[in-house]
Amino acid sequence: xxxxxxxxxxVPLRAGTSRWRRALAWAPVLTMTVFLxxxxxxxxxxxxxxxxxxxxxGGGTLSLEPWRxxxxxxxxxxxxxxxxxxxxxxxxxxxxxxLGLCAFAYGRPSARRLGAVLAPLLSTPHSALAIGxxxxxxxxxxxxxxxSPWLTxxxxxxxxxxxGHPSGWPLxxxxxxxxxxxxxxxxxxxxxxxxxxxxxxxxxxxxxxRSVAWLKVIVPQVYPQIRLxxxxxxxxxxxVVDVALVLGPGxxxxxxVLAVRWFADADIRWYFPAAAAACLQLVVVAGSxxxxxxxxxxxxxxxxxxxxxxxxxxxxxxxxxxxxxVCGLLFVLAVAAIVxxxxxxxxxxxxxxxxxPSAWSVANGVRRLSGLATATxxxxxxxxxxxxxxxxxxxxxxxxxxxxxxxxxxxxLWLLYVPLLVPQIAFxxxxxxxxxxxxxxxAFAAVIWVHLxxxxxxxxxxxxDPWRALDPRYARTAASLGASPARVxxxxxLPLLLRPIxxxxxxxxxxxxxxxxxxxxxxxxxVATLTxxxxxxxxxxxxxxxxxxxxxxxxxxxxxYLAAVxxxxxxxxxxxxMERWG
Amino acid sequence: xxxxxHGALRLTQVRIELAGRELVPALDVVVAPGECxxxxxxxxxxxxxxxxxxxxxxxxxxxxxxxxxxxxEDITRCAxxxxxxGILFQDDLLFPHLSVGDNLSFAIAAQVLDRVERGQxxxxxxxxxxxxxxxxxxxxxxxxxxxxxVALMRTLLSAPRALLLDEPFSRxxxxxxxxxxxxxxxxxxxxxxxxxxxxxxxxDVPPGGRVITLDDFVK
Numbered sequence: 001x002x003x004x005x006x007x008x009x010x011v012p013l014r015a016g017t018s019r020w021r022r023a024l025a026w027a028p029v030l031t032m033t034v035f036l037x038x039x040x041x042x043x044x045x046x047x048x049x050x051x052x053x054x055x056x057x058g059g060g061t062l063s064l065e066p067w068r069x070x071x072x073x074x075x076x077x078x079x080x081x082x083x084x085x086x087x088x089x090x091x092x093x094x095x096x097x098x099l100g101l102c103a104f105a106y107g108r109p110s111a112r113r114l115g116a117v118l119a120p121l122l123s124t125p126h127s128a129l130a131i132g133x134x135x136x137x138x139x140x141x142x143x144x145x146x147x148s149p150w151l152t153x154x155x156x157x158x159x160x161x162x163x164g165h166p167s168g169w170p171l172x173x174x175x176x177x178x179x180x181x182x183x184x185x186x187x188x189x190x191x192x193x194x195x196x197x198x199x200x201x202x203x204x205x206x207x208x209x210r211s212v213a214w215l216k217v218i219v220p221q222v223y224p225q226i227r228l229x230x231x232x233x234x235x236x237x238x239x240v241v242d243v244a245l246v247l248g249p250g251x252x253x254x255x256x257v258l259a260v261r262w263f264a265d266a267d268i269r270w271y272f273p274a275a276a277a278a279c280l281q282l283v284v285v286a287g288s289x290x291x292x293x294x295x296x297x298x299x300x301x302x303x304x305x306x307x308x309x310x311x312x313x314x315x316x317x318x319x320x321x322x323x324x325x326v327c328g329l330l331f332v333l334a335v336a337a338i339v340x341x342x343x344x345x346x347x348x349x350x351x352x353x354x355x356x357p358s359a360w361s362v363a364n365g366v367r368r369l370s371g372l373a374t375a376t377x378x379x380x381x382x383x384x385x386x387x388x389x390x391x392x393x394x395x396x397x398x399x400x401x402x403x404x405x406x407x408x409x410x411x412x413l414w415l416l417y418v419p420l421l422v423p424q425i426a427f428x429x430x431x432x433x434x435x436x437x438x439x440x441x442x443a444f445a446a447v448i449w450v451h452l453x454x455x456x457x458x459x460x461x462x463x464x465d466p467w468r469a470l471d472p473r474y475a476r477t478a479a480s481l482g483a484s485p486a487r488v489x490x491x492x493x494l495p496l497l498l499r500p501i502x503x504x505x506x507x508x509x510x511x512x513x514x515x516x517x518x519x520x521x522x523x524x525x526x527v528a529t530l531t532x533x534x535x536x537x538x539x540x541x542x543x544x545x546x547x548x549x550x551x552x553x554x555x556x557x558x559x560x561y562l563a564a565v566x567x568x569x570x571x572x573x574x575x576x577x578m579e580r581w582g
Numbered sequence: 583x584x585x586x587x588h589g590a591l592r593l594t595q596v597r598i599e600l601a602g603r604e605l606v607p608a609l610d611v612v613v614a615p616g617e618c619x620x621x622x623x624x625x626x627x628x629x630x631x632x633x634x635x636x637x638x639x640x641x642x643x644x645x646x647x648x649x650x651x652x653x654x655e656d657i658t659r660c661a662x663x664x665x666x667x668g669i670l671f672q673d674d675l676l677f678p679h680l681s682v683g684d685n686l687s688f689a690i691a692a693q694v695l696d697r698v699e700r701g702q703x704x705x706x707x708x709x710x711x712x713x714x715x716x717x718x719x720x721x722x723x724x725x726x727x728x729x730x731x732v733a734l735m736r737t738l739l740s741a742p743r744a745l746l747l748d749e750p751f752s753r754x755x756x757x758x759x760x761x762x763x764x765x766x767x768x769x770x771x772x773x774x775x776x777x778x779x780x781x782x783x784x785x786d787v788p789p790g791g792r793v794i795t796l797d798d799f800v801k
Contacts, residue, residue, distance in 0.1 A: 473671050476639045479662035480669045481689040481740040488663075491688065495679040576722035577678025 020486060021403060027396035032415060034393065035456045038431050038449065039419055043282070045430020049275035054433070057268055066272035070280065073273070075252030083255040083284060086168040086248070087238030090175035091292075094233055097176065097330075098183035100323030103214035103316075106191070107200060115188060118181035121334055123506065123557040125514030127535050130174040130246040131550040132337025135344060135543065137162045137170055140352055142340045148353040155353055163247055168254070170247040175240065177334045179233050180327060183226065189465065190225035194218065211320040212313035220300075220307070227296075228413065232420040234292055235285045239423030242516035242531070246538045255281050256425050260517070263429065275429060282426040289421075338554060344547030345369075368548040372530065376552060379529040382444070382519075383512035383556075386451040387505050390459045394504075397460070398467045399489060402475075416460055419453045428521040441524040450522035451512045459508040466500035467493075498571065499578075502564035510557035530556065588615050589653020591636075591744040591776035596648035598631055598640070606632050609648070611794065613744070613776035618767060620779045620787045623796035629780040632796075633746045636778070637669050638662035652743045652776075668742030668775075670750040670766070674733035676721040682708070682732055683717030689740040707735040727758040734766055738773070745770050747779040751786055763788075 048054060052063035070076060105111040136142050140157035148154040163170055196218050203213035239256045248254055253261065255277055262274035344350070346365040347357035431450065435441040470493065478488045494501070519532050534549035572578040591613040598606040605628030613619045621629050634640045636650050639662055649658045657665045676685050686704045694700055701717075708716050711731040713724075721729060730750070737745070747766065751759045767788050770777045779786065787793055 471673075471675070472639075473673070473675055474677065476634075476637065476662070477669065477671070477675045478677075478688070479639065480637055480665075480667060480742070480746075481736065482663050482666065482691060483688070484663050485661075492677060496677070498679075572679060575679055575720050577676075577720065 024396055024400040024403070027393065027400045028412075031393040031397050031456070034449075035453045036415065036418060038453050039422055039427045041434055042427025042429065042431035043422065045433045046275050046278050046282075046426055047430070049272055049430075049433070050279040052272060054271070054275075056433075056437070057271055059272060066276035069273040070276045073258075079252045079255050079258050080280075080284065082166075082168055082249065082252070083238055083281075084288070086171050086175075086254065087234065087288065090172045090179060090237040091230070091234045093172070094176055094179035094183055095230055097180045097323055097327055098187060099215075099219055100320045101180070101184055101327045102187045102191075103211045103219070104320040104324040106214055106218070107197065107210065111188075115185060117331075118185055120558055120561060121181045121331075122178070122185065123510035123561045124178075124334075124338070124554050125510070125531055125557070126174070126178055126240070127242040127246060127514065127516055127531055127538075128341070128550045128553045129177050129334060129337055130243040131534060131538050131546060132341045133170060133174050133177070133333070134163045134246055134538065135340045135547070136333070136337050137173075142336065142343075145353060146355050157352060164249050166249045168244075168248055171240075171244055171254075173330075173333070174243050174247050175237050176330055177337070179237070180330060183229060183233065186226045186229040187222055190222050191218070192465075193225060194221045196222075208312050209314065209317050212311070212316035214320075215316055216307050223296075228417050231289055231292070232417060234288055235421045235423060238285050238288055239281050239425060241425065242535045245535055255284065256423065259425050259429070260520075278423075278425045278429045281423045285421070285423050285426075338551075341547045341550045341554070344543045345551045347544055347547070350543075364544070365548060368545055369552065372533070372549065372552055375528050375530050375533045375549075376556070378527060379513055379531070379553075379556060382448055382451055382527075382529065383509045385448045386455045386512045387459070387508040389448070389452055390456040390508055391501070391505060393456060394460045394463055398464060399493075401468075402472075403485070416457045419457055424517045428517055432521040432524065435522060436524070441522070442526040444527065446522045447519055447527050450518040451515055454515060454518065455508045455511050458511045459504050462507045463497075463500060463504035466497060470496060496578075499564075499568040502567060503561075506557070506561040506564035509560045513553065513557045588743045588774055588776065589651075589655075590614050591778065592651040593636070594649045594651070596632070596635065596646070596650070598628060598635055598644055598646045600631075600644050605644070606635075606796065609794075611778075613778055615774040615776055616771045618770060618777040618779055618788045618791050620781060620791055620793045621796060622781060622784070622787075622793055625782060627796045629796060630748055633669065633748050633778065633780055636744075637667050637746055638665055666741065666743045667746060668737035668740060668744070669746040669748060670733060670737055672749045672753050674721075674726075674729040676729055676732060676736070678721060680721075681717065682713070682719045682721055682724070685721060685732060686736050686739055689736045691741065703739060707739055708732075711735045726754055727762065730754060730758075730762050731765065734762075734769065738769055742775065745775045745777040747777060747781075749781050749783075749786075752781070752783065 049057075049059060050066055052059045052061060052065055073079075105114055134141070138144075138157075139160055139162060141162075144152065144154065144157065152158075199217050200210070200213055203217045204210065208216065240254075241256050241260055244254050244257045245260075248257060252258070259274050259277035259281060262270040262277065265271075265274075343357060345368070346360055346362050348359035348361040348364060350357035428450070432441060435443075435446050440446045474492055474496065475488050478492045479485075483491065513529070514531060515529075516531050516535050519527060519529050523532075530549060530553040534546065534553050537546045537549055568578070591611075593609055593611045596606060596609040597604065609632070611619060621632065623629050631640065631644060635644075635646050638657075638660060640646055649656055651657065652665075652667070657667070676682070677688065680688065683701075683704050686707055687700055690700050690703055694703070704717060705714070708714055711728075711734070713728060713731065716724075716728075716732075721732065724732065730753075733750075750766070751763055754762055763786065767777075769775075779788075779791075781787075
């Protein structure tokens with residue numbers, strides 16, 4: 001008892017190490033500031049004009065006038081209803097389809113390849129898929145062409161509304177194409193946290209079929225882990241702009257499109273109701289999340305009896321089989337959308353009922369492609385800059401976390417999701433006002449910063465799990481061999497995690513490429529990327545030109561993703577032990 | 583290759599607790615140079631935690647008091663990489679992204695600048711491990727016994743002043759286990775390294791070695 005007592009926790013390290021560590025300790029704060037500041041400032045900057053306050057435009061006093069204008073707008077109620085119906089339909093269907101597909105596929109040999117098949121789809125920008133889908137389902141689209149005239153008898157495009165249908169169904173389908181793969185991958189990732197395979201074995205030994213065992217045993221455990229991604233899907237579906245511009249009804253449009261349209265109006269008096277619409281969007285999303293939470297409770301309560309009633313369910317097997325078929329159909333639709341885009345980009349002449357172009361011209365495709373040089377370079381530049389900045393911040397946070405005495409809690413995970421849960425329009429609006437005041441609008445740096453807001457959470461989320469899963473004894477062994485923390489980081493952790501790092505960067509880059517609204521607002525319309533160009537053209541340009549844009553927009557993130565897969569495979573071709581990190 | 587004689591590994595009043603529960607109660611041990619002391623006890627009794635404390639890698643969830651000295655130097659507050667205390671785990675933990683030779687070279691002090699000299703040390707270590715010419719091999723292509731020997735050589739090349747063994751024999755099959763055990767003890771004795779072995783297998787205890795049973799301390 002009389003022995004000298006040393007406090008070992010928080011060991012005072014030697015000077016060099018300690019300075020490095022002190023700098024790292026700032027990483028989480030810096031990261032949070034960099035990516036939450038625009039969101040918080042932006043929301044405030046949207047709220048004020050929504051209540052009439054924006055001195056620069058002559059709004060000096062608070063008033064409810066913008067809200068009155070918004071509510072008096074013809075079709076306003078339809079807009080809100082459209083937003084709610086398409087948002088909930090897309091989210092509900094994606095959750096059901098994703099969980100059903102996992103229930104069907106999990107444990108089958110084909111499921112191993114599911115991730116590899118879906119990942120490229122995930123790197124395709126929303127708007128590109130939307131454009132491809134529009135080419136497919138339009139009255140003069142590929143689907144009708146493929147069936148005409150031999151089946152339909154049509155020699156002219158039928159006079160029916162598909163794209164822009166007042167119900168918004170094409171918008172919902174386009175959202176499903178992206179959200180189902182996203183939720184499937186999130187679910188497969190979350191399964192690593194649950195001893196799913198063994199529990200499934202137990203349930204099946206009790207006589208439960210594969211699918212019903214999955215629904216009754218695994219879903220209740222996995223759902224809490226994919227709740228945040230589901231909320232992100234809900235928020236996104238309710239407030240998407242680019243996909244709605246391409247496929248959604250135009251009059252009245254969904255709420256978010258209404259806000260963007262007024263915001264872009266030459267008459268600046270529309271600015272105030274636009275801000276009110278953006279605020280309403282925030283309210284709609286928040287209210288929908290509460291409603292979803294209620295739905296979760298209701299479903300949990302309603303299915304409690306079913307869960308333990310002992311049904312070994314043959315019906316579940318056919319239900320998941322049906323769901324898997326629908327997912328298969330969606331996948332075919334997505335591939336056809338991309339192939340259709342590619343066909344249009346090299347078509348010279350493609351008359352209506354022909355199933356394929358009658359004249360091809362790769363040369364013209366290439367010529368059109370060269371017209372994209374500026375947009376391509378800007379897309380690349382913004383994407384690479386935002387990705388690298390995010391990578392540095394994320395690596396600093398993860399490295400600090402490894403050395404920090406306390407691991408981060410659930411709260412920081414929620415903070416990370418903030419930019420994915422707050423509707424883009426609700427803060428980009430205000431952020432743009434601030435940028436104009438700082439005379440920073442249209443600056444490249446501003447666009448990169450706003451992209452960073454969205455790139456950072458995805459990069460963190462895809463890198464954090466593999467980073468934390470790395471056996472800490474590698475670092476301990478290296479330290480016991482005399483390697484400093486910096487050396488352990490550079491020579492052991494980075495190379496071991498090369499593949500997940502590159503994959504995370506590819507995901508981040510794809511997120512940057514797909515940004516429409518952030519580029520439009522922060523760039524003030526002056527910074528053109530492949531995505532902003534494609535969405536703008538989709539309103540009515542030549543399909544061959546749109547096809548080239550959408551194809552370039554799809555190809556760029558896909559190449560980066562392929563590189564992220566191939567580079568580690570080449571670098572570690574002769575290191576069989578690295579396969580575990582695949 | 584003969585190394586200079588080292589001092590003893592001295593643990594003074596080492597106490598470790600987790601959330602108020604005492605894992606290691608006031609432990610006083612002096613391990614003489616070249617001696618191997620074995621710490622035994624059932625799994626979960628804090629054996630590995632003790633080694634983590636000595637090597638400076640104790641998780642922040644634990645509270646530890648007491649001191650660790652090698653020779654005359656108190657290393658309790660040193661960063662792990664400054665302690666020069668080598669550790670071998672149950673798994674070989676060869677870095678899978680580096681070749682066998684690069685794994686060994688990783689351990690040699692940066693002060694040895696001459697590439698030829700570094701290469702020679704690696705070759706000599708591989709020869710000692712009965713793996714001559716294995717420099718360019720992928721660690722994954724080696725057998726379990728070969729990997730264990732490379733891991734031992736890697737630790738020794740870092741010129742440690744003490745050696746910690748965290749059940750490094752338990753993954754090997756019976757025949758290899760005996761061979762590897764003898765190899766480890768021979769090298770530790772030759773270099774005069776004070777060695778602390780943690781195990782739950784009585785067969786691991788070197789002949790005539792002292793044994794500390796952690797359970798004895800728990801009342």
